[in-house]
Amino acid sequence: MAVAATSETGARPSRAGRRLAAPSWVGTVPFLAYVAIFLLLPTGIVVVDALKNPNGAWAFSNVTELGNSLVRGYFIGSFKLCLLSSVLGAVLGAILAYAIASGNPDGVVRRLYLAASGVLAQFGGVTLAFAFQVLIGPAVGLLFHASWYYDFPWGIGLIYTYFQIPLMVLVFLPAIDGVKVQWREASENLGASAWQYWRYVGGPLLTPAFLGGLLLLFANALSAFATIQAWENQIAYIVPQQISTALSSEVGLSNVNVADLLALGMVIMVAIVMTGYALLQRRAARWLR
Amino acid sequence: MKLSYRYAAAGVAAAALFAAAGCSSSSSSGSGSSGSSVNWANETSASAGGGMSALVKAAKAEGTLNVIALPPTWANYGTIISTFEKDYGIKVNSALPDGTSQQEVDAVKTENGTAKAPDVLDIGMAVALANTSLFAPYEVSTWSSIPTAQKAPNGLWVQDYGGYMAVGYSSKFGTITSLNDLLSPKFKNAVALNGNPTSANAALNGVMMASLAEGGSASSISDGVSFFGKLKAAGNFSPVSATGATIKAGTTPVVFNWDYLNLPSYVGVTNWKVFIPANAVLGGYYAQTINKNAPHPAAARLWEEFLYSQSATGGQNLWLQGGARPVEQTAMTSDGSIDTSAASKLPAVTGTPTFLSPSQATDAANYLAANWAKAVS
Numbered sequence: 001m002a003v004a005a006t007s008e009t010g011a012r013p014s015r016a017g018r019r020l021a022a023p024s025w026v027g028t029v030p031f032l033a034y035v036a037i038f039l040l041l042p043t044g045i046v047v048v049d050a051l052k053n054p055n056g057a058w059a060f061s062n063v064t065e066l067g068n069s070l071v072r073g074y075f076i077g078s079f080k081l082c083l084l085s086s087v088l089g090a091v092l093g094a095i096l097a098y099a100i101a102s103g104n105p106d107g108v109v110r111r112l113y114l115a116a117s118g119v120l121a122q123f124g125g126v127t128l129a130f131a132f133q134v135l136i137g138p139a140v141g142l143l144f145h146a147s148w149y150y151d152f153p154w155g156i157g158l159i160y161t162y163f164q165i166p167l168m169v170l171v172f173l174p175a176i177d178g179v180k181v182q183w184r185e186a187s188e189n190l191g192a193s194a195w196q197y198w199r200y201v202g203g204p205l206l207t208p209a210f211l212g213g214l215l216l217l218f219a220n221a222l223s224a225f226a227t228i229q230a231w232e233n234q235i236a237y238i239v240p241q242q243i244s245t246a247l248s249s250e251v252g253l254s255n256v257n258v259a260d261l262l263a264l265g266m267v268i269m270v271a272i273v274m275t276g277y278a279l280l281q282r283r284a285a286r287w288l289r
Numbered sequence: 290m291k292l293s294y295r296y297a298a299a300g301v302a303a304a305a306l307f308a309a310a311g312c313s314s315s316s317s318s319g320s321g322s323s324g325s326s327v328n329w330a331n332e333t334s335a336s337a338g339g340g341m342s343a344l345v346k347a348a349k350a351e352g353t354l355n356v357i358a359l360p361p362t363w364a365n366y367g368t369i370i371s372t373f374e375k376d377y378g379i380k381v382n383s384a385l386p387d388g389t390s391q392q393e394v395d396a397v398k399t400e401n402g403t404a405k406a407p408d409v410l411d412i413g414m415a416v417a418l419a420n421t422s423l424f425a426p427y428e429v430s431t432w433s434s435i436p437t438a439q440k441a442p443n444g445l446w447v448q449d450y451g452g453y454m455a456v457g458y459s460s461k462f463g464t465i466t467s468l469n470d471l472l473s474p475k476f477k478n479a480v481a482l483n484g485n486p487t488s489a490n491a492a493l494n495g496v497m498m499a500s501l502a503e504g505g506s507a508s509s510i511s512d513g514v515s516f517f518g519k520l521k522a523a524g525n526f527s528p529v530s531a532t533g534a535t536i537k538a539g540t541t542p543v544v545f546n547w548d549y550l551n552l553p554s555y556v557g558v559t560n561w562k563v564f565i566p567a568n569a570v571l572g573g574y575y576a577q578t579i580n581k582n583a584p585h586p587a588a589a590r591l592w593e594e595f596l597y598s599q600s601a602t603g604g605q606n607l608w609l610q611g612g613a614r615p616v617e618q619t620a621m622t623s624d625g626s627i628d629t630s631a632a633s634k635l636p637a638v639t640g641t642p643t644f645l646s647p648s649q650a651t652d653a654a655n656y657l658a659a660n661w662a663k664a665v666s
Binding site for chain 2: 133152245248251
């Protein structure tokens, strides 16, 4: 994450003495092996199986299935849900992180919020969906009833923010902490207004970290499955739900290759989003170079 | 078993298949009808092995029966097991009570040859038909009371109990007399299926039942899909999958599910009613099979005799007391051996039951794959 860029302030890396003459790439072996086994290999299997038919023969025509309007619908659904919940989560989470950062750094409020964020960022799945059903569910909600909760993606998007906001707080707070009070004082001494400070100093400093957080939230929402499956599963709205049907349908619609193809589609979707992120990031971080 | 209740009564086609293959092993082979040297693993009926008393004696000598995936609250299995133990003094080991049909078959394979292997299975039809090579043929003494379409001709599998697709609902809504009642505004966000019909068999049958109620036939599920489209347009369709927890919490106050899973006693809600629309009686049954390498072959066969017994405390009436419809119900109703008070508690039914053939189930699934999401989102 780009957070480190702003929180490191001038501590120069010190070099340890050269005692062992191991090639410099040796240290990366465990990481590269890990990536190869748990990222590249499964991705490769997904890609290969997506292009085969159930009998194991090559079937490149499978790819045309991604253009099928039903399948396109699942991807559009996933994209809508991820965008809604990540933008909401990132904006609200950033505001909350700013509020926490401007409080006492050793205060009980900060510790309370951080602890709560750490827990709530992991709170999802069936438990979360059921909690919302009981609290605000259309049929019984203890607080109030509103049927729009089942209108995709609004209701489920709202529920996703429940874990997206805390996650944003956790990843964005270090970036805000890295913004020195002195910078604000300096710009005020030079006669900058609050707007000018945020426009020319605070904003550019924090934008890369914010975009990084946004991307993380997007990916987090993309892979979330159990929550929506418990909230509304009689219709498949997003890709992971349809992958589940393709893997486990007991009415004869299971097809592992279709599941692989949908997974491949998700990989492509992440690749597109990552590219967009990289372009944005490059522009946002231009001043750093 | 419980989760994969599929291809209800796929019997007809399969039965035809077995008949065509001519592999029916006659029940009266009569080999080895004398004494204690009978190998019950090879006997295809009690009489072939020397009669019921010989079977009871051999089973008692084995002393144990291994069953699997039988939840005590499901279809009265708790009572069925304890009655069997009491009647015959045979200990029943009940493994993995909440297991699925596939897990039952997996256990037969992985524990093959050990004393722990399941002797008998209560299994979903789709899984049964896919694994017939693991089973031993056996015809119980009440064989003739079981409808032909609900058993393999040689007894490799025999359907045991089942139910009809029904609408369970909270009594706060009054009384439902037609599916179209569900379109009224008072059912806002209330009506749920038990899963996604492109994935779960009970949900597919729920849509098919609506199709029959709307005047469609089992060959096409399209009327059912348009009914759920109307429910959605009225704002009454709930996308939440119904479970015991959602029913208790009131999140899904109207549920399409098999009637024996939709009874107040099963869902654990007292103000709960069950309705089966006229001429939309859609059935689904489980089947019994015997492990061909059962560690307790005589006890396994005695268990089957007990389950298909028509006595007041036999398996058929005990299932009925659990809200499930025993496979010999029609025969028992005409000969008077049925527990009439238990039978009268079953949801009332008007019309002849329909059972989906495997090809009808496949057609329905394919139609749903293309049209379900469009109709209800």
